[in-house]
Amino acid sequence: MIAVEHAALQFIDLQTGDVLALLAIGFVGGLVSGFIGSGGAFVLTPAMMSLGVAGVVAVASNMCHKFPKAMVGAYRRYKFGHVDIKLGLVMAASATVGVWVGADIQQEIKANFGEAGSNLYVSLAFVIVLAIVGGFVLRDAIKVYRSGDTDAQDKTSRLARWVQSVEIPGTMMHFKTANIRVSALFTLPLGFATGLLAATIAVGGFIGVPGMMYVLGAPGLIASATELVIAFVMGFGGTIKYALHGLVDIRLALILLAGSLFGIQLGAIGTTFVKPFMIKVVMAAIMLIVALSRGLVVPVYLAQLGQMDLAPQTMAWLQTASLATLVLALCTGGFIIIGAMLRGYRAQGTPAAREAVTE
Amino acid sequence: MILGEKLREEGVERPKPYRQLVVSGIVSGALYLLLYLYSAEIMTSFTRTDGWYPALPVIAAFAFSFAHGAFTAYFWDVLGVTGKHKK
8 A cells, every 4th residue: 555645645745944944943953962961862853843844754754863963972982982782782672662552652642632632741841851851960960069079970870779789589680881880670661661662753762861871870971872772773773663654754864964963073073072960950950941942832832732721822832832832942962062162162172272282 | 985974993093083074074965966957857767666766765765864864974083073982
C-alpha cells in the first residue's frame, strides 16, 4: 500500500523564514545536545509544532535528524575520553524496546484522538517529565553551588551508592569509563524509560542522563556523553519505525541537521572547558523553561478537543507566549554554554598561546 | 580519519585543513542543493511505506551527516576552536 496521499496532507509548505528558523534552532539545539548529551530535540519538537508541523511528524523528523547528529557528537566526545560505550550500548538495548512501545502508543493516540489529541499528549509529557526531572536537577545544582565547591567532581548520590551496593549474581556489569559496577537489572528499566520518553517527546536524555548520574552514579560528563550513544541507537530504531509509517519529513530533518552539526561540534568542545557542575545548571535551566513553554499551550489543545472554552484571541496569545518562552529557553542555554566556554577558554589561554606553550 | 577529527600529538605543528574544508563544503553544499531542487520528488518517494522506501530517510540522514559533519568539524578546526584533551 502506498500511503503518500494520506501522508502528504501532514507536511507543511516550507518558506524561507521557516528554513532560517530551522537552521537557527538547529544550531542552538545542537549546541545544547553536544553539551548536555540530549536536549536539542526538546526544543526542536515544540519549535516545529509552532511552525505548524503535526506533533507526530515533528517527533519523527526530529528523530531522523537526531541519530546522525548524535553519532557525530558521540564520536567527538569519545575523542575527549567522555564516552562509556559499553554503558551506552547496554542502556540502548532496552531503550530500543522503549522506543518501539512509545511509538505504538503515539500511533494509538493519533488514531483515536486525532492531531489535537496527539499534540496534547506530547505537550503533557513534556510538562510533567521536565518539571519533575528539571526540578530535581536544579535542586542538586543549588546544593553543589551552596557547598561552595563547584570545582568538585560529582559526588555519588545516596541512591546510586545503594544501587552500586546491590549484588545480584550473574547480572553484575562493570563499566570502565564511568567507573561503576552495577546490576544490569537496574540499567534495564532505566533504558526502557529513556526509550519510552524518546518516542514520546524525542528526548530520552531527560531520563537517561539524570538516571545515569543519580541512579547508577556515573559522573555528569560521562553520563552526558554516553547519552549520545543511546540517542544514536534509539534515534536510528525510532526513525525506521516512523519511516515505516511514512511520517518522516526529510526536508525538516536535513535542514535541522545543517544547523545542528555546527552546534553539536561546538557544544562537545565546550564540555572540555567547563566545571562538571555547569552541565547540571544548563540542563535544569532549559528543562524548566521548556516545561513552562509547553504548559502554556495545553489549554489550547484542550480547547481544540472540546474539553475547554477558550476565546480565539486567548489561544493565539498563548501560542505566541509559548513560542517566546521557547526562544528564551534556547537563548538561555546558548548563552550559558558559550559564556562558560569563553571563561574556560580564557582560563586556559588562547589556542595560539597553548600551541606556543607546547612548542 | 572520518569526520575530520585528527589525533593531535603534543608539540606537533598542525597545518589547518583548508583543502578538506573546501572539499567537504562542496560535497555538503551539493547534497543540500539536490534536496532543494528535487524536494517534491524526494518527499513523494521518502514517505512511501512499501518495499525498501522507508530506508531512504535513514540513508539520506547518514549521507548528509558524513558530508556535513566533516565540513562542520573542519570549520571549527580552521577557526581554531578545539577542545582541551583530557586523560
